[in-house]
Amino acid sequence: AQTVTQSQPEMSVQEAETVTLSCTYDTSESDYYLFWYKQPPSRQMILVIRQEAYKQQNATENRFSVNFQKAAKSFSLKISDSQLGDAAMYFCACDDKIIFGKGTRLHILP
Amino acid sequence: EAGVAQSPRYKIIEKRQSVAFWCNPISGHATLYWYQQILGQGPKLLIQFQNNGVVDDSQLPKDRFSAERLKGVDSTLKIQPAKLEDSAVYLCASSPLRDKNIQYFGAGTRLSVL
Numbered sequence: 315a316q317t318v319t320q321s322q323p324e325m326s327v328q329e330a331e332t333v334t335l336s337c338t339y340d341t342s343e344s345d346y347y348l349f350w351y352k353q354p355p356s357r358q359m360i361l362v363i364r365q366e367a368y369k370q371q372n373a374t375e376n377r378f379s380v381n382f383q384k385a386a387k388s389f390s391l392k393i394s395d396s397q398l399g400d401a402a403m404y405f406c407a408c409d410d411k412i413i414f415g416k417g418t419r420l421h422i423l424p
Numbered sequence: 425e426a427g428v429a430q431s432p433r434y435k436i437i438e439k440r441q442s443v444a445f446w447c448n449p450i451s452g453h454a455t456l457y458w459y460q461q462i463l464g465q466g467p468k469l470l471i472q473f474q475n476n477g478v479v480d481d482s483q484l485p486k487d488r489f490s491a492e493r494l495k496g497v498d499s500t501l502k503i504q505p506a507k508l509e510d511s512a513v514y515l516c517a518s519s520p521l522r523d524k525n526i527q528y529f530g531a532g533t534r535l536s537v538l
Contacts, residue, residue: 318466347525358427359467359515359529405466409525411480412457414466 316341318408320415327396328423334381335391335418337406343367347409348382348389353417354402362404365389398422426450428530430516436536442504445533449497449518455479457527458491458501459515467515473499474521506537 317340327333339348350362365373365382372380377397381390393400401422406415429448437443449456455474459467470489472479475496484491488507493499503510513534517527 349525358531359517361526364525407466412469412472414468416464416466 316411316413318406318413318415320406320418322418324419326421326423329396329398331396332392332394333396335404337389337415339387339389339408341408341410343410349407350391351405351407352402396422428516428518428528430530430533432533434534437506438538439508440505443506443535444500444502445514447499447516447530450528452520453518454521455519455524456493456499457517461513461515508537511535511537
């Protein structure tokens with residue numbers, strides 16, 4: 315069965331530091347997309363970054379980057395220069411059956 | 425460009441009552457999704473439409489949940505009768521055909537079943 319696992323329910327990082335959120339997944343598909351979504355408190359979920367499985371190059375969007383290890387089925391999110399506005403729930407997702415993980419709550423410490 | 429609109433924002437009902445949620449996707453988006461997000465969990469896909477056809481409803485509890493998108497634009501999700509375990513946020517999202525992997529989410533409807 316398709317699964318997405320986020321093993322860190324909560325994480326904290328000092329403002330301006332770097333933090334990495336972990337995600338592992340399982341799929342039988344060879345071509346698929348992986349996503350990180352951000353859900354701020356009481357606000358809408360927005361896409362942070364996405365990765366096509368057949369692309370070996372890791373995706374980057376400004377301060378956000380991923381470490382995609384296809385063989386290990388691992389898809390971690392790195393946030394550099396953390397800002398107070400990065401505080402949110404972060405969800406990892408796979409578009410094979412559109413499965414979301416349980417999320418990681420990220421706290422930014424001023 | 426207007427975002428995905430959902431109403432109502434909040435709804436409180438008693439168990440065994442009926443409730444309906446409405447979603448208006450971004451103009452021109454062919455694909456529409458309904459998710460259930462229980463507190464402390466990630467969203468779970470209930471149903472996916474492309475235009476007015478159902479692509480995937482494998483996780484929709486069809487004995488009590490129904491959804492329609494009659495004209496391929498806005499959509500309604502109904503629960504009848506509601507159970508306590510239906511308390512959740514119901515999210516609607518849409519995506520364009522040209523890039524169906526990017527979903528744009530609405531603010532959601534928070535349902536409390538008492």
